[in-house]
Amino acid sequence: MKIDILGVQAFIAIADQGSFQGAADALHVTQTAVTLRLRKLEDFLGVTLMERTTRSIALTEIGQDFLPQARRLLTELAGALVEIRESGIARRGDVSIACVPTVGVQYLPRIMQAYSARYPHNRIKILDHASSAVAEAVLRREAEFGINVAREHHPELVSLPLTEDRYVLICHKDHALARRRRIAWTQLQSHPLIFAGEVSGNRALLDPALEAHGIALRSFYEVQRSSTAVGLVAQGVGVAVVPQLAIQEGAYPHVRMVKLVDPVVSRHLVLITRKTAHLSPAAQALYDMIREQEGGR
Known part of the structure; x- marks a missing residue:
């Protein structure tokens, strides 16, 4: 079914303005165009929406019933078009x-x-x-x-x-390593270490990088998520190796971060x-x- 939007617009404009010329001015078209649009709509619907003489215009009973429906139709259509347009320019979605x-x-x-x-x-x-x-x-x-x-x-x-995300050591502020600014990987072997578990994506990066330098670390605790490691460290359970992005500044005031060197290992x-x-x-x-x-x- 083809909806005659132009005819509906003309019908509403005539009803609002009280004349064909007023409707034409409001729609920025000629009076002839408004007349043709209304006639086309009435022919399509098979009803008379307006009674017009040379001096006056009045809505028929059917026209009066149709007017609020016509207004709602155009309002809903305008809203839908605005929503689609805003989605198209990333304002909504x-x-x-x-x-x-x-x-x-x-x-x-x-x-x-x-x-x-x-x-x-x-x-x-x-x-x-x-x-x-x-x-x-x-x-x-x-x-x-x-x-x-x-x-x-x-x-x-x-x-x-x-971006590049470097692996660092984190420890409790009371830990012996908390005052260090950097530490070599080999110096971690004497401390209870919280390390990435076998299925962690971090482990798949750390193992080959350390093996290439002949370093083999033995973890005391294994976790799959860095957030778990941070929580354990905050309670003084041990020290942990995590990506630097895992540490939110100010979130854990008792946790200290120490740079790991020899080698520097990062993920991208x-x-x-x-x-x-x-x-x-x-x-x-x-x-x-x-x-x-x-x-x-």
Whole structure:
């Protein structure tokens, strides 16, 4: 069914202005155009909406009943068009992204704050997963894009470098190592060590890097998430090796951070998307903002 929007507009304008000329002026068209639009609408509906003489215009009973419906029709249509337009320029929309958990500690919050200030109506869903699950979420379209640890990705994914995240030692402020500014990896062997578990993405990076320098560490505790390691350290359970991004400044006043050297080991974070992906305007705006924030560092 074809909806005669121009005819409905003309009908409402005539009713509001009380004349064909007034309606023509309001719609910025000729009086002839307004007359033709109304006649076309009446022919389509098979009813008379207005009784007109050379001196007056009056709504028929059917016209009176139709007028509030016509107003509602145009109001709803205008609202729908505005919503679509705002979505098209990223002012409104939902975004789903995936990321490794440490990214959500201090890296993402500052970007989320800036994004929300610019696009206050957009909702963001953050899927904080292990590294392998981040890639899977993007591949399965559960997330439009992801922030992951650089690694060999699925051939359907493409990555863009973001930032370097150094591994550091954290300990309780009362620990013997708390006053050190840096420490070599080999000096950790005499301390109860909290280390990444076998299935952790961090472990897959740390083991080969340390083995290349002939360093073999024995962990006393194994955890899968850096946030768990931070919590244990805060209670004085032991010392832990975590990515620097896992430590939110001021969140744990009793935890101290010490640089690890000989060697310096880092991981690299990347933006990942599907090669054939077309990001929604809202997601593209967030993606671009992350790139801009990184470029401004």
